[in-house]
Structures are given as structure tokens and as C-alpha cells.
Amino acid sequence: MNQNHIKALALAVAVALSSPLALANDPFDELERESTRVSQSQQEKIEEFHAWLDNYLTEYETWRDDYTRNLDKERAQLINQWGSGEVSGSTKAVEYDSANTLKKVVDYENNEATISVLVDAKADGSAVINDLESFDIDGQTISMTNAVKEVALVDYSASQEKKEKQFVLDQLKGQLQELDVQANRLVNSGTGIPDSFIYERAYKKKLALIEATKPRLEAIAELFSQKRRELGLDDVQESLPKPELPKEEPQKENKQHKVEAAPELIEEKVQDASTKNQDRVELEKEAVKEETQQKPEVNLDIDKTIVPVKVEKKVVSYKVKLPENALKQRASQFTPLVEEESERWGINAALIMAIMHSESSFRPTAKSHVPAYGLMQVVPTSAGHDVNKKFRQIDAPMKSDDLYVPTINVETGTAYLNILDKSYLKSITNDESRMYCVIAAYNTGAGNVARAFNKDRSTNIRKAATVINSMTPDQVYQHLLENLPYDETRNYLQKVNSRIALYK
Incomplete structure (x- = not known):
């Protein structure tokens, strides 16, 4: 209770006691009414904060959706002319x-x-x-x-159509991962917002992304069908791709930390949603499907073989x-900068170089379709915001243009590795085990790393650390490869780990 409220209560008591009606009206009635008013005000503040957070995140999501629409439009024009929507990516x-x-x-x-x-x-x-x-x-x-x-x-064949749809699915998976990272960042930033609110919002946004993917896939199918008709090719009917997305496991309720109960509610909502519209069943069921040890894949059932008539x-x-030394020459430009940031943040320089190699092939202008930016592929609203808040005292996302500047990008990426290593994952005691987890978390967030070890699939990192600390580093590495929720992250871990030796 602030000073103004205390003064208001004191005044209310004084007035009540000095009034001729003091004996008729209990001063504690005034206290109770004032307490109710203060409580209501606090609840309104919480609701207002939730609304602010929702609007803040929605701004980024609206920008992301606009970016995706423009990208789809660009790719459609390319497909119309080239048969392929090939565009720039991170490498x-x-x-x-x-x-x-x-x-x-x-x-x-x-x-x-x-x-x-x-x-x-x-x-x-x-x-x-x-x-x-x-x-x-x-x-x-x-x-x-x-x-x-x-x-x-x-080429307007079914196999080429499948490739173009796979691009959309890969982008979807990257954006789903980013929602995980953002949710985990908010949970760990101590905003005071209930974890249940954060997780539920993230999960609803995942469902919205999955639902929005369906018309994108249908648009590609229609474009290819149209081009085949124009060129006198036999058309082909095929099923929509079925993205095998990671399951959002219900997290068991903890009486001391009730935030873990929220995903159970979300699970029920997903099941309800998937029964209301049969056309959505395959897309949404895959989002909550029991996770297996098989790698995600896209299945297309081709009914016919296309026979060219006229092209x-x-x-x-x-x-x-390219020259064999091309990669080495690009890398050498940033070695002094990496060594400087390595010493500053206490992060192995070879690890920074291996991440930079894997993320952008040492290209300052690299941009992915999440989108992430620059040498270390920093996302402004997650890793960028984390670093801004913790080290720059700026509670706001970074500007994308700044992330094309090598000094800013490497500083930010290395500082984020510091946050993962020294803060989020600090309860992992073995340095090598923690390094494997840091690599995976850089790609998919610390919460998804925790999910890989927790039997209840919760994002509780301390709980996961207990399991991790009981394993050898090799066991931790293999467990991550077998249990991380996204296939991309498994490949990323292998890729970065294999490249560390190149820069020692």
C-alpha cells in the first residue's frame, strides 16, 4: 500500500472518530470499504498490465504476419515465372x-x-x-x-509443389520456436505476470499460426494447379502437408507454483477446437500429437504422375x-571482435565462431524467415530484448537495422549466450553438459531444453537440471538429440558442436 492510500485511511479513521455519528457508524466499516477500493484498484492494474503485454506482443506478431504476407506475395510472383520461389535466407x-x-x-x-x-x-x-x-x-x-x-x-510438378510447401512449413516451425523463446523469456524476466497467462497466450498464438498456415498451403496448391492448366499439363490432386509439430504436454499442477496447471487447460481447448472443424484436424492434431522419436517429415500422397504436354x-x-578459403576469409574478419566479446562475457570464442558459422556463414547481412538478423541471427524481440533489458537498461526490443552492424550483433549474441550460460542454465554443474544445453537453447529457448529432460514436459529449468546433473556429458548430448521438441534444433546442436573444433 502506497503513502497516499495510508494517508487516505488515516484521514478516514480521524473523520469517523471525530464525527457525532462516530458511535453510530463503526470506523472499521470505512477501513473495509477503503480496503475494497484499494484491492479493486490493484486488480485493475493487473488486468491493465496483462492488456499492455498482450498489445505489446501483438505489435510484433502483426509485423511478423505482414512480413510473411509480403514474403508469400514475392514468392508467388517468382513461382509464377520460375516455377520456384527461391529467396535469400540466413546462409x-x-x-x-x-x-x-x-x-x-x-x-x-x-x-x-x-x-x-x-x-x-x-x-x-x-x-x-x-x-x-x-x-x-x-x-x-x-x-x-x-x-x-x-x-x-x-518445373510445375508435384515434387516441386511439395518443395514450395515445405518452405512454408519450415518457416512455420521457426516461428513456433520463437513463440517458445519469447514465452520463456517472459517467465524468466520476473515481470510478475502469472506463468499460466504467458504459456496460455503463447499456445493460443501457436494454434493461430498453424491455422494461418492452411490457406498459405492452399494458395501454393492453387498456383501450381493454375500453371499446370495454363501449360496443358495433367493436374494432380494431393493432400495438404501434415506438419509434425511438437506436443505441448500438460504440465502437472504444483500447489506451490500453480502456473504449471495452465497447459492442461490449453490442451483441452486444442482438443475442442480440433473436433469443431474437420478440415483443421490434421494440422491441429499434429500440434498436440504424442511426440515420437522419429524426425518430423512432410507426407504428400500423390494420386497422379504429371505428364508434360507443353512447356x-x-x-x-x-x-x-567458391574458393576453398572463402569461408575462412570471411571468418577471419570477425575473429578479433569475437575474441574481445569472448573475454568480456566469459564465453568460449570457439563456441561463438561455431554459432556464427552455423547461423550466417559469417555474413553480416544475413536474414532468416523468422526473421532473425545478422552474424549471430539475433531476433530483436527475444534475445535482443533480453540483452537490452539486462545489460543496456532498455526495456524494449532491438531495432533490426542495428543487428546488421557486426559490433552490435556479436555483442548482443554473445551477451545472450552469457544470459543462457550464467543465468537461465546456471544450475547445470558440468561445463560440457551446460554447453550442449546452451547451444540448444540459443536455437530453441531454455524452456524447450528443460522440456527435453522433464518427464512432465514442463519448462522448469531447475527441475531439469537435477536430471541433467545426474548424467554424463555424453548422455546429456544424446538425450538432447533424441528428445528436443524440434528437429531443426537437433540438427543445429550437431552442426554447432561439430564446428567448435574448427576454431580452437
């Missing part, structure tokens, strides 16, 4: 010319580049490329002398390998 740069008939793709993950030209099916196409003896990539001149030529018809366009491509 791939894609550029088109103004006429949208020439494409340059730099695949940093596989260390190769491809120049492609879109021409009529009967045209040669070589003339466009023959004039190009070399081209520049990141300041290096790449010769076309040893380029390997490939020619392919513009109007083809793609002539020339693929070249």
Missing part, C-alpha cells in the same frame, strides 16, 4: 535482375554459386551467360571458366564452386 543470398529473368544464388552453406537465366524453351540461353566471364561475390572475383552447365524445364520456359544455369 543463402538470392538476387534477381530487374526483368526477373536472371538470377544469382550464392549458397554459403555448400560454398557454391549459380547463375541462371530464364529463356523460351526453344532458345539457347547460352549467349546471355557467355558474355559473363566472371562476377564478384563479397569482394572476390569468381571465374566462370569451370562452370558446370545445367538445363531444366520450368514454354526453361532455366539455363551455370554452377561454380
Whole structure:
């Protein structure tokens, strides 16, 4: 109770006692009424705070949804012309010319580049490329002398349609993970908001994302069907992809910490929702399906084989390998910066480099489809906000443009590793075991790491640490690979761990 309330209560008592009606009206009635007023005010403040948080998170989600719609529109235009909606990602740069008939793709993950030209099916196409003896990539001149030529018809087959749908599903999984990370950040930030509110909101938003994916997949199916009709190809009917998403297990109620009861309520709501609309069954059931040890996959049941009748366009491509030292040269630019931030935050420099290698292939301009930004692929509203609040005394997300600046990005990414290592996961006693968990948490959040070890699938990190501390580091590593809720995170852990040795 603040000073104003205390003064108000004192005044109420004084007035009541000095009044001629003091004997007729119990002063404690005034106290009770004032107490009720204060209590109501406090409840209103809580509700107001919840509304503020919801609006704050909704702002980011609205921006994310706008980004997704624009991306879908861009990819639809590319599919319409190229048969493929290939766009830049965290380890791939894609550029088109103004006429949208020439494409340059730099695949940093596989260390190769491809120049492609879109021409009529009967045209040669070589003339466009023959004039190009070399081209520049990141300041290096790449010769076309040893380029390997490939020619392919513009592809509107069922298998190509499946690839385009898989892009949407992969983006969905990344955005679902980000909701996990944001929920875990709020739980660990001590906002005073009940964990149940945070988890329930995150889960409802997951369902909304899953539901929003269905029309996106249908739009791709319709686009491919339309193109097949235009080109005189036999159409094909196929089932919608079925994303095998991680289960949100109900967390057992704890009498001392009632926050664990919320997911049970969410589970019931999901089951109710999945029975109301049969068209949603496969998408929503996968969100709450019993998690197995099998890797997630997309199943497409193809009823027919497409038989080409007429194809109007083809793609002539020339693929070249990038210099073997290209990755090393990019990495060397940031080694001094990484060593500086490593010492500052107490994080192994080899780990930072391995994460940077895996996240962006050492590209400051990298942007994923979550979206995340820069060298260490920082998400402004989760890792960026965490670092801002804890170390910069700014309770707000970072600006995406700032994350393209190497010094800011590496500082932020390494500071976030510090938060994971020294705060969220500090109860894990073995350094190697904790490192494996930090790597996984950097990708999917500490809460999902906890879920991998807790039998009730709760996000309680201290509870998970008890299990982790009873294992050897090798056992922890294998357990993560077998039990992390997202296949992407399992692959990420293997990738980063295997690359640490490259930078020691």
C-alpha cells in the first residue's frame, strides 16, 4: 500500500472518530470499504498490465504476419515465372535482375554459386551467360571458366509443389520456436505476470499460426494447379502437408507454483477446437500429437504422375564452386571482435565462431524467415530484448537495422549466450553438459531444453537440471538429440558442436 492510500485511511479513521455519528457508524466499516477500493484498484492494474503485454506482443506478431504476407506475395510472383520461389535466407543470398529473368544464388552453406537465366524453351540461353566471364561475390572475383552447365524445364510438378510447401512449413516451425523463446523469456524476466497467462497466450498464438498456415498451403496448391492448366499439363490432386509439430504436454499442477496447471487447460481447448472443424484436424492434431522419436517429415500422397504436354520456359544455369578459403576469409574478419566479446562475457570464442558459422556463414547481412538478423541471427524481440533489458537498461526490443552492424550483433549474441550460460542454465554443474544445453537453447529457448529432460514436459529449468546433473556429458548430448521438441534444433546442436573444433 502506497503513502497516499495510508494517508487516505488515516484521514478516514480521524473523520469517523471525530464525527457525532462516530458511535453510530463503526470506523472499521470505512477501513473495509477503503480496503475494497484499494484491492479493486490493484486488480485493475493487473488486468491493465496483462492488456499492455498482450498489445505489446501483438505489435510484433502483426509485423511478423505482414512480413510473411509480403514474403508469400514475392514468392508467388517468382513461382509464377520460375516455377520456384527461391529467396535469400540466413546462409543463402538470392538476387534477381530487374526483368526477373536472371538470377544469382550464392549458397554459403555448400560454398557454391549459380547463375541462371530464364529463356523460351526453344532458345539457347547460352549467349546471355557467355558474355559473363566472371562476377564478384563479397569482394572476390569468381571465374566462370569451370562452370558446370545445367538445363531444366520450368518445373510445375508435384515434387516441386511439395518443395514450395515445405518452405512454408519450415518457416512455420521457426516461428513456433520463437513463440517458445519469447514465452520463456517472459517467465524468466520476473515481470510478475502469472506463468499460466504467458504459456496460455503463447499456445493460443501457436494454434493461430498453424491455422494461418492452411490457406498459405492452399494458395501454393492453387498456383501450381493454375500453371499446370495454363501449360496443358495433367493436374494432380494431393493432400495438404501434415506438419509434425511438437506436443505441448500438460504440465502437472504444483500447489506451490500453480502456473504449471495452465497447459492442461490449453490442451483441452486444442482438443475442442480440433473436433469443431474437420478440415483443421490434421494440422491441429499434429500440434498436440504424442511426440515420437522419429524426425518430423512432410507426407504428400500423390494420386497422379504429371505428364508434360507443353512447356514454354526453361532455366539455363551455370554452377561454380567458391574458393576453398572463402569461408575462412570471411571468418577471419570477425575473429578479433569475437575474441574481445569472448573475454568480456566469459564465453568460449570457439563456441561463438561455431554459432556464427552455423547461423550466417559469417555474413553480416544475413536474414532468416523468422526473421532473425545478422552474424549471430539475433531476433530483436527475444534475445535482443533480453540483452537490452539486462545489460543496456532498455526495456524494449532491438531495432533490426542495428543487428546488421557486426559490433552490435556479436555483442548482443554473445551477451545472450552469457544470459543462457550464467543465468537461465546456471544450475547445470558440468561445463560440457551446460554447453550442449546452451547451444540448444540459443536455437530453441531454455524452456524447450528443460522440456527435453522433464518427464512432465514442463519448462522448469531447475527441475531439469537435477536430471541433467545426474548424467554424463555424453548422455546429456544424446538425450538432447533424441528428445528436443524440434528437429531443426537437433540438427543445429550437431552442426554447432561439430564446428567448435574448427576454431580452437
